[in-house]
Amino acid sequence: MDLTQQSTFLKNTSTSFQQIKQEFQSRQFINEENDLDLTHATDEEFVELFFSLKVLRKSLSPHTIRSYNQDMRTILTFFYEQKIPLKEIGFMEVKLFNKVMTEKYANRSAARKLEFFKRLLEFGHQTHFYATLYTTWIEKPTIAKGHYSDKKEEQKNRTEFRELSEREAKVIVQGLERVVRSTKYQRQYQMRNRLIGQLLYLSGLRSSELLSLNWGSFREDRRGNVIADVIGKGKKERTIPIFQEVKESLMDYRQSFDESTTFHPFDTTPLFYRIKDYYRTGQKERLSYTTLYRAVKSAVYYVQANPSISPHWFRHSFITNSLANDVPLAVVKQVVGHSSIATTNVYLEKLQEESVYDAFKQSGYR
Incomplete structure (x- = not known):
């Protein structure tokens, strides 16, 4: 059934x-x-x-x-x-x-x-x-507040966070390009993987949100900045900024298919699709989460990073890095689509814990 x-x-x-x-x-x-x-x-x-x-x-x-x-x-x-x-x-x-x-x-x-x-x-x-x-x-297990890993073998180590440092994220994004094995349509696969990695790390998108993007999701605001309209949990709409680095990768990706880089707001064709099948049938079948997950895992294995890393780690990293760079809490909440600011505040609390430690360390107190 x-x-x-x-x-x-x-x-x-x-x-x-x-x-x-x-x-x-x-x-x-x-x-x-x-x-x-x-x-x-x-x-x-x-x-x-x-x-x-x-x-x-x-x-x-x-x-x-x-x-x-x-x-x-x-x-x-x-x-x-x-x-x-x-x-x-x-x-x-x-x-x-x-x-x-x-x-x-x-x-x-x-x-x-x-x-x-x-x-x-x-x-x-x-x-x-x-x-x-x-x-x-029914007695549900207690879940540690925040974005800690809750694997059985790691529960005693609460310092194991499900997020990446800036260096780790960049290395894995580079790895996404390098793990492409296909010699046919190699450039298209590489441009696709680079864009996927940058969108994950520099936009805070959930995997489902990234995979649901269409070419028509992107547009320019009145000041000429590129933004994307995202459909999040509960079909809630929000707008996220597309940074220059991501914009360049977006244009390279489109150009690798000889497709227009002019934004068309009503274009509902998937941004990410099965490339091999597209060249065979002409149909753009939306990329699955399984394919995304395997690509990230392949890159993680290639660069010998923490094997527990999954696509969702990039989202945690984006939130923490945004707050660490003094982006207002309310703005981060809006960009990542948290339903409650309390969820975003968990990341801020973790940063504040680190700042307390750093303050004592800098003062020479032992």
Whole structure:
């Protein structure tokens, strides 16, 4: 079953209210109180309706939906391997799942999976699939404040931050160009990888935001500066500055394909796409996160950097470097798309900790 596929009777927007109601009633999902009642639903029907009614939203990004799919697969795989139907989940099963997730995954991943499991159990109780609310027995692991690595082997070392120094970032960006193995369309791949690296490091974009960029996302403001319109989490729009170094790479990238460097605001073709397939079919298929992740990992391996580094580390680095260079907190929040300034302030607190240490060191105090 495709977990992201809505129920057939909910997917058709032209379906009338009466048709939907009749479909629910025919499947015995409406009780005498006219409430949604999944007492007699199968596991498959329960999961299908959970996604349709509680998970899938137009504002969700493909990356978020992919994460929810992975979390749902984790739940289904775990209980089916234990030969425990979802319908038969109880106190002991919840505690067992909680224990295994906490032991198997890093804190952030475990907390996310347990939060998703909690939503599933809440939906089950609301719809009478479960007679008891089992969420009270879920205990999510504590996540260290900030952007620390939370891998099990590194939890004792809170100085392990998921960010890069300026030198590390530049070396990896250079490595992205050098790891291109294809001799065919080599310049195009190199220009693409350079632009990807610079956008990650010098814009603070999330991976999903970078991959969703179109040529039409870029434009000039009234003073001639290049800016980009980005669609972030929850489909929230924001504008980010494109620095001169990135602009030059953007133009080089376009020119490598003999494409116009004139900005066209309504051009919805992807900025990053599968180059080999483009030359074969003429179609620009948007680059996947898997390809981006592998490219960054290849560069990290090539320059012998920390193997834990992922694309998201560049975002942390951009935020910290911006604040270290006295960019106002509110401006950084706006550029990176944080929903709360408290999130941005975590980075500032880390810098303030360093400044306290430096102040004592410079004073000669031991």
